[in-house]
Amino acid sequence: MKSKFLFLAAALLCSAGAMAADDARPAKVKIILVGDSTVNDRTGWGTGFKQLLTDKAECINTAANGRSSKSFMAEGRWTNALALKGDYYLIQFGHNDEPGKGPERETQPETTYRENMTRYVDETRAIGAKPVLVTSLVRRSWNKNGDGKITSSLVPYVEVVKKIAAEKNVPLIDLHASSKELCEQLGVEKCNELSARVKGTNAVETVDNTHLNAEGSTVFAKLVVTGLAQSVPELAPCLKTAEAGEPKAAGK
Numbered sequence: 661m662k663s664k665f666l667f668l669a670a671a672l673l674c675s676a677g678a679m680a681a682d683d684a685r686p687a688k689v690k691i692i693l694v695g696d697s698t699v700n701d702r703t704g705w706g707t708g709f710k711q712l713l714t715d716k717a718e719c720i721n722t723a724a725n726g727r728s729s730k731s732f733m734a735e736g737r738w739t740n741a742l743a744l745k746g747d748y749y750l751i752q753f754g755h756n757d758e759p760g761k762g763p764e765r766e767t768q769p770e771t772t773y774r775e776n777m778t779r780y781v782d783e784t785r786a787i788g789a790k791p792v793l794v795t796s797l798v799r800r801s802w803n804k805n806g807d808g809k810i811t812s813s814l815v816p817y818v819e820v821v822k823k824i825a826a827e828k829n830v831p832l833i834d835l836h837a838s839s840k841e842l843c844e845q846l847g848v849e850k851c852n853e854l855s856a857r858v859k860g861t862n863a864v865e866t867v868d869n870t871h872l873n874a875e876g877s878t879v880f881a882k883l884v885v886t887g888l889a890q891s892v893p894e895l896a897p898c899l900k901t902a903e904a905g906e907p908k909a910a911g912k
Contacts, residue, residue, distance in 0.1 A: 689717040689898050692746035696755050698797040699723035703856055703871035708881025717898035720744055728756035728765040729776035742787055749784045754796035754817035769816040777824055793825045795836035800843055800851050800869035808847060810840055833887030839880055854879055
């Protein structure tokens, strides 16, 4: 009986030691993604971003199709994102804030959009987390003159985000600039290979120049990770920044 008792005591001590060891392990950094369909896991850079994290971080993607800086809040999605108690919040809107998206979504860059994006920053900080602002992923809206350049309607929204980042000392990932530069380097055909497809009349597929396929998610997520490593250097251990397989620009 005594030996059995000693055996059980030893087992309990080992179990307690294992639990203590587990408790001593540093918690993973929790990164929350907030945004629209160009950020989410299905048609945005979210899935690629998750693949570029090390085991020191975890990512929860709350981005949703069709949402703007206004409707994401109005639907309670922002409240739910804050309730996740992340350490860092990467926040990107703009696509659905533009004119023509409907009164429940559209905002004006220098007024309602600025107010919303400022609120995202302030409320992130209020829970003790760190906001990171991300400018909108560029649409592959090629100039009709065939010069291989992109004219972006998102610029007014991008400029507001950059101003807020400077005014409130918020880390900034200028994805709009880096994605535009990369797309113009790659050219139309290569960008088409990174884009989602949509079925039109007679089930004919056409290129979706806003959203991404799986390969595109990884390619553009690398731009996000590079920008994050530069703007938030303490996150470097959480990021895989030297991935192979970068796409080659057209003609190279």
